[in-house]
Every structure is written in structure tokens, then in C-alpha cells.
Amino acid sequence: MENDNSNTDSRRWFLKTISSGGILAATGLALGTFTSCKEKSAEKTTLLTTDGKLVQVPNSEIEAMEHLHQGAPPMEAREGISGKKWVMVVDLSKCKNARKCVDLCDKHHNLTPDRPYIKVYEMKDNEKSSPYWMPKKCFHCDNPPCVKVCPVGATYKRTDGIVLIDNERCIGCRFCMAACPYSARVFNWGDPPEGKLDLPYSPETSLPSKVGTVAKCDFCPDMLRQNKLPHCVPACPNGVIYFGDEIDDTVTNGEETVRLSTLLKDKAGYRYLEELGTKPRVYYLPPVDRLFPFEKNTEENSES
Amino acid sequence: MNTVIQKEQEYRTKRGKALLGHTVNTSLKYKLWIAFLLLVIFIGGYAYYRQLKFGLVVTAMRDYTSWGIYISNFVFFVAISLVGSLISSILKLNKNDWSRPLTRVSEIIAVAAIICAAVIIIVDMGRPDRFFYVIMHLRIQSPIIWDVIIISTYLVISLLLLYLSLLPDIALCRDRLTAIPKWKKWLYRIMSINWSNHPKQIETHHKITKLLAISVLPVAFAIHTVTSWLFATTWRPGWDSTNLGPYFVSGAFMAGAAVIIVAMYLIRIHLKLKKYITELHFEKMGRLLVLLSLVYLYFNINEYLGPAFKMVGVEGEHITELFTGKYAPMYWFVQLGGLILPIVFLIFKPFRKPLPIFIISIFVVLGAWFKRFLIVIPSLQHPYLPIQDVDESYLHYVPTWEEWAITMSSFAWFLLIITVLIKLFPVIPVLKEKIDSETINKLNVFKNEKS
Ligand code: SF4
Ligand code: SF4
Numbered sequence: 001m002e003n004d005n006s007n008t009d010s011r012r013w014f015l016k017t018i019s020s021g022g023i024l025a026a027t028g029l030a031l032g033t034f035t036s037c038k039e040k041s042a043e044k045t046t047l048l049t050t051d052g053k054l055v056q057v058p059n060s061e062i063e064a065m066e067h068l069h070q071g072a073p074p075m076e077a078r079e080g081i082s083g084k085k086w087v088m089v090v091d092l093s094k095c096k097n098a099r100k101c102v103d104l105c106d107k108h109h110n111l112t113p114d115r116p117y118i119k120v121y122e123m124k125d126n127e128k129s130s131p132y133w134m135p136k137k138c139f140h141c142d143n144p145p146c147v148k149v150c151p152v153g154a155t156y157k158r159t160d161g162i163v164l165i166d167n168e169r170c171i172g173c174r175f176c177m178a179a180c181p182y183s184a185r186v187f188n189w190g191d192p193p194e195g196k197l198d199l200p201y202s203p204e205t206s207l208p209s210k211v212g213t214v215a216k217c218d219f220c221p222d223m224l225r226q227n228k229l230p231h232c233v234p235a236c237p238n239g240v241i242y243f244g245d246e247i248d249d250t251v252t253n254g255e256e257t258v259r260l261s262t263l264l265k266d267k268a269g270y271r272y273l274e275e276l277g278t279k280p281r282v283y284y285l286p287p288v289d290r291l292f293p294f295e296k297n298t299e300e301n302s303e304s
Numbered sequence: 305m306n307t308v309i310q311k312e313q314e315y316r317t318k319r320g321k322a323l324l325g326h327t328v329n330t331s332l333k334y335k336l337w338i339a340f341l342l343l344v345i346f347i348g349g350y351a352y353y354r355q356l357k358f359g360l361v362v363t364a365m366r367d368y369t370s371w372g373i374y375i376s377n378f379v380f381f382v383a384i385s386l387v388g389s390l391i392s393s394i395l396k397l398n399k400n401d402w403s404r405p406l407t408r409v410s411e412i413i414a415v416a417a418i419i420c421a422a423v424i425i426i427v428d429m430g431r432p433d434r435f436f437y438v439i440m441h442l443r444i445q446s447p448i449i450w451d452v453i454i455i456s457t458y459l460v461i462s463l464l465l466l467y468l469s470l471l472p473d474i475a476l477c478r479d480r481l482t483a484i485p486k487w488k489k490w491l492y493r494i495m496s497i498n499w500s501n502h503p504k505q506i507e508t509h510h511k512i513t514k515l516l517a518i519s520v521l522p523v524a525f526a527i528h529t530v531t532s533w534l535f536a537t538t539w540r541p542g543w544d545s546t547n548l549g550p551y552f553v554s555g556a557f558m559a560g561a562a563v564i565i566v567a568m569y570l571i572r573i574h575l576k577l578k579k580y581i582t583e584l585h586f587e588k589m590g591r592l593l594v595l596l597s598l599v600y601l602y603f604n605i606n607e608y609l610g611p612a613f614k615m616v617g618v619e620g621e622h623i624t625e626l627f628t629g630k631y632a633p634m635y636w637f638v639q640l641g642g643l644i645l646p647i648v649f650l651i652f653k654p655f656r657k658p659l660p661i662f663i664i665s666i667f668v669v670l671g672a673w674f675k676r677f678l679i680v681i682p683s684l685q686h687p688y689l690p691i692q693d694v695d696e697s698y699l700h701y702v703p704t705w706e707e708w709a710i711t712m713s714s715f716a717w718f719l720l721i722i723t724v725l726i727k728l729f730p731v732i733p734v735l736k737e738k739i740d741s742e743t744i745n746k747l748n749v750f751k752n753e754k755s
Contacts, residue, residue, distance in 0.1 A: 148445060148537075171431045173429055182687075188359070189366065
């Protein structure tokens with residue numbers, strides 16, 4: 001139904017996106033995408049995987065990741081991608097806590113499972129209503145409390161709506177963590193788990209992370225610059241997460257592309273804690289007409 | 305040895321002897337005390353070294369409890385520094401003289417506390433190496449910047465106030481203490497910047513002091529109000545309150561008055577100044593403490609009654625946790641032991657005698673410290689979204705030994721600064737009355753070297 005509303009003009013970007021999303025899916029979303037390395041080197045580096053295992057990876061693989069790294073350097077990253085207003089819609093009726101978005105996000109941001117950027121909450125609005133899963137990341141608020149309180153401008157709002165952190169400027173005061181009403185921020189309390197990542201730093205990838213600085217979901221602007229969707233969007237097997245441009249009025253979950261305004265109107269989209277006036281850029285569609293029953297067993301769910 | 309030193313000084317008056325004596329005599333007790341403080345500081349230094357090396361991961365702070373006892377300790381120090389300047393400035397501006405012997409103590413406490421507050425906030429930073437970014441990339445919209453500005457202003461003003469009130473006494477030390485080590489003579493000479501009680505000097509001194517005494521009033525109020533805004537500008541339960549500014553300030557009044565009483569008692573005993581810090585002082589400070597506690601009680605009721613009546617969402621959970629949950633013992637200790645009982649006791653005169661009021665004040669100070677713990681930590685543990693999906697360690701906050709060691713060493717610093725200042729300079733203004741040219745001429749207390 002939503003497909004009817006999409007217009008071909010503004011779909012160009014998404015067509016590319018969808019195809020790349022398809023490739024990502026076809027290659028199992030994993031190392032397949034990193035294999036564009038030229039020379040195989042015998043030297044290996046020990047890395048910690050997202051599920052806590054130590055693995056040895058050839059150095060060439062690590063270079064391949066660097067190849068993926070398209071984020072702008074800190075000063076450039078303050079600008080934002082011109083002519084865009086990124087927006088996300090999360091359809092709660094389709095989420096079954098498959099956690100693929102969390103996994104892929106952790107993987108690409110080198111996070112350990114104990115402090116992910118994306119959290120999937122088990123929510124229950126009141127005693128009588130049934131529980132549902134609510135994936136939550138940074139809402140990239142249009143009136144962001146975290147940006148307002150930062151003493152050094154390490155956290156900033158860009159023209160394309162994204163709120164980023166410059167961890168080369170952050171002084172680690174953690175005021176933004178106290179100010180964010182959505183607990184979206186994590187802190188690098190100790191040395192980042194990945195050890196030394198030999199990458200040029202970019203706030204757009206949030207890599208490499210630095211001890212004593214704050215971090216959070218960044219909407220993957222490095223992917224957006226390559227006309228690709230943020231990692232979590234195509235990762236979801238159930239098409240829960242839609243991402244797109246508010247100016248184009250189009251969002252896609254990698255499978256279907258729909259009008260943002262129609263989607264929000266038809267499905268009664270809302271923003272979490274609207275009354276705080278933070279104006280989030282992430283909308284939720286209520287958990288009605290569920291695709292899946294609510295089940296707690298995470299392992300089973302993630303098999304889908 | 306001591307008696308020799310004592311004899312060689314030219315105290316001139318009995319008052320001078322009693323009040324300057326402690327700057328020349330060094331007892332074993334004093335040395336042990338300093339050694340103890342240095343030991344605590346050293347342990348704290350080692351803990352801080354570990355924190356610098358491994359990051360804030362050595363603390364118990366995690367993503368939810370992202371501020372811990374460093375911040376509550378910071379708020380505590382800001383609180384007790386507030387009263388010092390207020391007491392001395394109000395005294396300077398109006399003519400009542402009973403608390404004159406207390407001004408120096410309160411000024412010293414103010415300076416020591418605000419220095420500790422400034423340092424502890426740097427200890428809390430994840431990247432202390434980037435401290436100067438606060439100036440380089442200053443964003444005036446941020447309440448932290450307001451706090452930095454107001455605290456440094458207050459630090460400067462309270463240092464100046466202390467120094468100006470010390471100036472005639474430093475000159476007096478320079479003139480009267482003759483049998484002292486060279487460095488001390490040198491120190492007094494440099495610091496007294498040619499002060500000679502010239503009427504013109506006295507007039508300028510008078511003017512500047514008055515100006516500072518007036519300007520410190522709004523600044524003192526502002527340091528704690530702005531510190532409360534660090535919390536009130538966020539949405540956390542317990543912080544999201546318009547009551548927070550006056551609540552903090554009134555709490556600071558009470559805590560600060562109690563700290564001054566504790567200091568008075570210790571100084572009176574250890575420096576043998578019973579004649580100068582009298583029971584009357586304790587009596588009057590006791591009354592003041594009751595008054596300030598009642599004001600604080602009023603704001604305390606305001607702070608909790610509304611939310612406790614409505615019990616809205618996370619705000620209600622937060623209140624329940626304080627009243628009957630895991631923070632209840634601490635909460636009721638603070639409210640009863642640190643606020644209600646002290647008021648009840650201090651209403652009766654016998655409890656305003658030095659020893660009872662000293663003990664009561666210790667409870668008030670302890671209560672004030674834990675109160676700040678209760679302001680900072682439980683609020684952070686009640687976010688709007690449930691705490692799920694995180695490591696077990698994120699759920700609780702029990703400060704680690706590193707945090708305690710650093711906090712203890714901040715107290716040691718606080719006491720060390722006070723001890724050293726008291727050791728170097730007379731803790732009670734030697735001149736009996738306000739210095740103005742008239743009294744100086746009349747009493748002819750001062751004599752220049754030449755005359
Ligand atoms: S969700 Fe939190 S971190 Fe993200 S923009 Fe809003 S206030 Fe900032
Ligand atoms: S922790 Fe960093 S980003 Fe957050 S307010 Fe402090 S300086 Fe800004």
C-alpha cells in the first residue's frame with residue numbers, strides 16, 4: 001500500500017540504497033563486504049569480537065575496513081550533508097527483538113555487547129496492555145538537550161538533522177549523559193575494546209573511540225555519504241526500521257519505500273516523550289496488529 | 305626551645321601573645337597531624353594516578369550512574385564555601401562585632417573549600433588533559449561554563465577578601481615576630497607589601513574591603529544557585545525542579561554554619577584560644593544554625609512534598625526509592641540525624657554549649673555530605689526508559705576504593721590548606737576593633753620600625 005505513494009523521482013537515491021542493502025544481505029552482512037583488500041599480508045592482529053571472543057584477523061582485513069571508512073574529518077563533519085533532513089521511523093508492530101540491528105551496529109562501531117548504541121527495551125505501557133519490544137537509539141533531537149549543555153561544543157547539531165560527537169574535543173564531563181532524557185549516550189569509561197584502531201578519526205563513524213569521551217548512535221553519516229542506509233536498517237530481518245529524508249518525504253526499510261507523511265498519518269506515528277519538547281527525529285509506529293507474538297526468548301527470536 | 309622562641313618575640317601585648325603564639329610554636333601533635341594529612345593525600349594521589357592511567361573505569365560510575373561521589377563531593381565543597389564569605393562580609397558591612405573572631409576562620413574555610421571544589425571537578429573529567437578546551441572552545445550557553453566563570457570569580461574574590469583582612473596582621477607579624485626563620489620573615493615582608501598603617505593606606509584598604517564585601521554577596525549566592533542549575537536544567541527526577549536553587553543555597557547555609565562551628569571548636573581547643581572563642585560564640589552560632597536549619601527544612605519539605613503527593617511515573621519511583629527503598633536508611637539518617645534532631649536539640653540552651661554543639665554540628669556536616677550523595681546518584685538511576693540490556697555493574701553504584709581515596713584526599717587537602725593558613729597567619733584578627741584611621745591613632749597600637 002505504501003509503495004503506491006512513492007514517487008520515482010525521489011526514489012533514485014533509495015534504489016541505489018536498496019540494491020546495496022541487497023548486496024549486504026546477500027553476502028551475509030559480514031566479512032564479505034570487507035574483502036576488497038589488495039594484498040594479503042601474513043601478519044595478524046588480535047581483535048575482540050562483539051560476542052567477546054578474541055580472534056586473529058589478517059592485517060589486510062583491517063585495511064579493508066579502513067577502505068570502508070568514508071567519514072568526514074572532525075571539522076568537515078560539523079557541516080552536514082546539504083539538502084537533507086534525515087529521519088527514522090521504527091515500526092513497533094514488526095519488532096520481535098531479533099537484535100540484528102544491535103549486532104551489526106556493535107560490529108561496525110566496534111562495541112562490546114554490554115554497552116551497545118542500540119538497545120531493545122521490553123516495554124509495557126500500563127498494567128493491562130501487553131508488552132512490546134522497542135528498539136531505541138539516539139533520537140537526534142531537533143531541540144537536543146545534550147547539545148545545549150555541552151561546555152565545549154563537542155556535541156553538535158548538523159544541518160541535516162544529525163547530532164554528532166567530536167571525541168577529539170569532548171572533555172568527558174558527562175553533562176550530556178545527565179541531560180539526555182533517553183539514556184542514548186554511552187561513555188568510554190576505560191580504553192575502547194578494539195585496542196588501537198589505525199584509522200583517521202571521524203565523528204561520522206565514531207571510530208576510533210577514545211577513552212574518557214562520550215559516544216552514541218550517529219545515524220552512520222559515512223554510509224549516507226555513500227548513498228547507503230545506516231547499518232541497522234538493512235540488518236533488520238523484519239523491516240522494522242525505516243530511514244530517509246524528510247525533505248524528500250520518503251523513507252525506506254531496504255525493502256519498501258514509502259512516503260513519510262503518509263506512513264505517519266496512516267499508522268499514527270508518534271515520538272517518544274513528545275511532551276519534553278526535545279523534538280526527536282525518530283518516530284515510532286505503535287505496536288498494533290503485531291506481526292509476531294511477544295516472546296521473551298531472545299535466542300529463538302534471533303533465528304528468524 | 306619553645307620558651308626561648310616565645311621570649312624573643314616582641315608580642316607587645318598579652319592579646320598579641322595569645323593570638324600570634326600559634327604561628328611560632330610547632331608542636332609534635334601538629335607535625336603528626338600534617339604527616340597524617342600528607343599520607344591521605346598520597347594515597348589519593350596514587351588512586352588518581354590509577355584513574356589517569358586506566359580511565360574512569362576504575363570508578364564505579366557507569367552509563368546510568370554517570371556522576372558519582374566526585375560530583376556530590378563537589379557540590380558539598382561549593383556548599384560549605386558559600387557561608388564563609390557571607391558571614392565575614394555581612395559582618396564587615398554591619399557593625400555587630402560579636403562574631404569578629406570568627407571572620408578569619410570562615411574566610412579561610414571559604415577559600416579552602418572553593419579550591420577543593422575546583423580541583424575535584426577536574427578529577428571528575430574524563431579528559432583532564434583537555435581542561436583548557438573549556439576556554440578554547442567555550443560555549444557560553446552551557447551551565448557548566450556559567451559554573452566555571454562564577455566559581456573562578458568567587459575564588460578570586462574570597463582570596464582577596466582573606467588577604468585584605470590579613471594584611472594588617474601580616475604587617476604585625478613582620479614587625480613583632482623577630483625570632484622566626486628567614487623564609488618566614490621574607491614571606492611576611494613580601495606579603496605585607498609595605499603596609500605601615502598609614503592613614504591613607506587604611507582608607508584605601510577600607511574602601512576596597514567594603515567593595516569586595518558587597519560584591520561577594522551576590523557571587524556567593526550565585527555559586528550555589530548556578531551549581532544547582534547543573535541539575536535543574538535536566539529532566540531527571542529530583543533535579544527537574546524550580547525549587548532547586550533556593551534549596552541548594554539554604555542547604556549550604558546550614559552545612560557551612562556547621563562547618564564553622566566544628567572549626568571553631570577544634571581551633572579553640574588546639575590553639576588554646578578559649579578566651580577569644582568563647583561560649584558566647586557557640587551560643588550565638590547555635591542560634592544561627594537553628595535558624596538556617598529551619599529555612600532549609602522549609603525548602604526540604606517543598607522539595608519532597610509535591611512529588612511525594614503526586615507520585616508521577618519515574619519521579620514517584622525515585623521518591624519511593626528514597627523513602628522506603630534501598631536509599632531509605634541513608635535518606636532518613638540525613639533527614640533525621642542531619643536536620644530534624646539537630647534542630648530539636650539546639651533549641652535547648654544546654655546543647656548550645658561548645659561540646660554538644662560540636663557533636664551536633666558533625667552530624668549536620670555528615671548529613672550534608674550524604675544529602676548531596678542522595679541528590680546526585682538516585683536521580684541518575686531513574687531514567688525515563690527502563691535500565692535493561694546492560695552489564696550487571698551498570699545497575700548499582702558502590703564507590704570503589706579509588707573514589708573513596710580521592711574523596712578522602714580532597715578532605716585532607718581541605719584540612720591541610722586550613723591548617724597551613726592558620727599556622728602562617730593569626731587565626732583571630734589581632735586588632736580588637738575595625739581598623740579605621742581613628743582607632744589606630746587613638747590606640748596607637750602600631751609602631752613602625754623606625755618610631
Ligand atoms: S536522544 Fe539524547 S543524545 Fe540523542 S540528540 Fe536527543 S538528547 Fe541528544
Ligand atoms: S561529555 Fe563531552 S560531549 Fe558530553 S557534554 Fe561533556 S564535553 Fe560535551
